[in-house]
Amino acid sequence: MKYTCCLLLSILMINLGYSQIDLSMEWEIQEDLSYFDSEALNYIVNDEISQLEFIYGIIVIHQGEIVSEQYYNGSSVDQIFNIWSVTKSFTSTLIGQAIEQGLIENQSHTLDNFLPTYGAPYLQSVTLNDLLSMSSGYFDSFGYPAWVFATTQQLVWMPYTGPGTFFYNNSACHLNSHILYEGTGMTPKEFANINLFPYLGINDPDWLSGYNGINDGSASLKLTLREMVKLGQLYLQDGYSGDNQIISSEWIEEATSPHATPYNWWGFINGYGYLWWLPDYGGYLAAGYAGQFIAVIPELELVMGTHSLDTYPGDAYTPLLEFMYNSIAPLFDLPDSNI
Numbered sequence: 121m122k123y124t125c126c127l128l129l130s131i132l133m134i135n136l137g138y139s140q141i142d143l144s145m146e147w148e149i150q151e152d153l154s155y156f157d158s159e160a161l162n163y164i165v166n167d168e169i170s171q172l173e174f175i176y177g178i179i180v181i182h183q184g185e186i187v188s189e190q191y192y193n194g195s196s197v198d199q200i201f202n203i204w205s206v207t208k209s210f211t212s213t214l215i216g217q218a219i220e221q222g223l224i225e226n227q228s229h230t231l232d233n234f235l236p237t238y239g240a241p242y243l244q245s246v247t248l249n250d251l252l253s254m255s256s257g258y259f260d261s262f263g264y265p266a267w268v269f270a271t272t273q274q275l276v277w278m279p280y281t282g283p284g285t286f287f288y289n290n291s292a293c294h295l296n297s298h299i300l301y302e303g304t305g306m307t308p309k310e311f312a313n314i315n316l317f318p319y320l321g322i323n324d325p326d327w328l329s330g331y332n333g334i335n336d337g338s339a340s341l342k343l344t345l346r347e348m349v350k351l352g353q354l355y356l357q358d359g360y361s362g363d364n365q366i367i368s369s370e371w372i373e374e375a376t377s378p379h380a381t382p383y384n385w386w387g388f389i390n391g392y393g394y395l396w397w398l399p400d401y402g403g404y405l406a407a408g409y410a411g412q413f414i415a416v417i418p419e420l421e422l423v424m425g426t427h428s429l430d431t432y433p434g435d436a437y438t439p440l441l442e443f444m445y446n447s448i449a450p451l452f453d454l455p456d457s458n459i
Contacts, residue, residue: 141184142362143350144321150185157451158187164447165190172439174411174429176201177345181353181423182452193429200326200342201427204408207327207341210316210351211296212252212395214308216371217315224303227252227374227394231276234299238273242280250283251295252394253379257283258292264339267291268330272298286380286392290338293395297337308335319361320350339408349425351406352414356423376404386438388445401445411440420452 141148153161161180165188169175176195180188191197218224225233231251232243242257250256261278262270267290275295297308304311309327317325325347328340335341354360355376359367378391378398389405391398397405403417411428424444 140357140360140362141353143354143357144319144361146321147181147346148185149189150182150187153187156182156187156454161188161448161451164443168447169440169443175426175440176429177427179345179349179425180448181349181425183421184353184357195427197346198344199427200344201412202339202408202430203341203343203348203412204339204410204430205290206348206351206406206408206412206414207336207339208293208395209406209414210312210341211293211300211308211337212375213316213351213354213367214300214312215248215252215296215394216367216375218300218303218311220368220371221315224248224299231295231299235272235276235295235302238276240276243276246280246283248299249379251292251299252375253392254286254288254293254382254395255284255380256289256292256295257281257285257287258289260287260289260291262291264290265328265330265336267294267338268328268334268336268340270294271331272302286382288382294337296395297334300337301332301334307333308337315366319364319366320347320354322347322350345425345427348412348427349414349423352416352423352425355404356416356418356421386441388441399445401449407437411437413441413444415441415444415449417449417452420449422449422452424448 165178169178170192175192177191179186219226227248230244230247235243237243246256257280259279278291300308300311313324326342327335329335355372358369359365359372375394376396377393380392382389382392388400389397390400397407399405402419406414410430411426413426415424426440
């Protein structure tokens with residue numbers, strides 16, 4: 121059995137073209153950039169993206185190593201920032217871990233299996249799958265940061281219509297944190313400090329908490345850019361950090377498969393998974409307010425991350441995403457990705 125497991129892991133590493141990197145360690149920097157058009161990448165990063173007045177940082181990871189990293193407008197590699205709704209993809213991962221550890225029921229169960237109902241009949245109609253895919257049918261009753269301080273009773277009694285239709289909803293998404301709290305007996309941060317963060321080299325990060333100490337399931341996790349993109353690399357590596365598989369490949373496939381059809385904010389989103397956006401370009405995208413992004417394109421073994429000024433108008437999203445998908449990604453569409 122041990123030989124079989126080792127053989128399967130070796131095959132997985134061969135398919136990726138590089139070893140599963142230990143994400144608890146610092147990123148390695150690829151010194152040999154001769155295998156792709158590094159001059160074009162340098163121009164995009166230093167001469168084009170640098171002109172975006174809202175940009176703070178960009179990092180490009182190919183085959184598990186940094187091939188480009190640049191900071192702008194007074195930012196630096198050590199800057200910690202609110203990753204906003206990229207937090208949702210971390211929350212989704214924690215839900216997956218709790219399911220796989222048998223601490224909560226799977227996503228096909230209705231919410232009355234996870235939360236005290238407080239007499240709210242709607243919990244018997246909406247599933248965890250609905251909640252994770254922004255299709256719960258709840259109205260978004262609380263602004264930021266009010267949803268973090270709302271009680272479980274207030275959240276489950278939000279007005280609702282019926283499940284099954286995509287509606288981007290921070291208040292309902294925060295119920296995932298309450299589910300983690302009820303099922304694990306820990307706050308999301310406490311659970312992550314044991315099961316996720318150490319494997320990503322993240323040490324007890326700042327994460328806004330409210331009612332019962334429950335951390336914000338929709339936003340407010342604060343990380344460096346290098347820390348943030350490790351979640352994308354974890355998914356690219358089928359849930360492995362080194363030899364430790366902390367989330368299954370089955371969950372990753374499920375979480376990054378379409379479960380809802382979202383409205384197309386940026387003109388190229390065709391699906392929504394479990395708190396991951398699914399672009400036309402392939403792969404999956406964690407997206408936070410004003411331009412905090414993790415873009416993963418497994419076919420290219422590519423992870424890209426950005427940090428942006430979070431007070432810039434909403435149109436900041438589009439030019440940055442266009443640079444990432446239309447300009448940077450094609451540079452890694454190589455004849456043979458195994459170098």
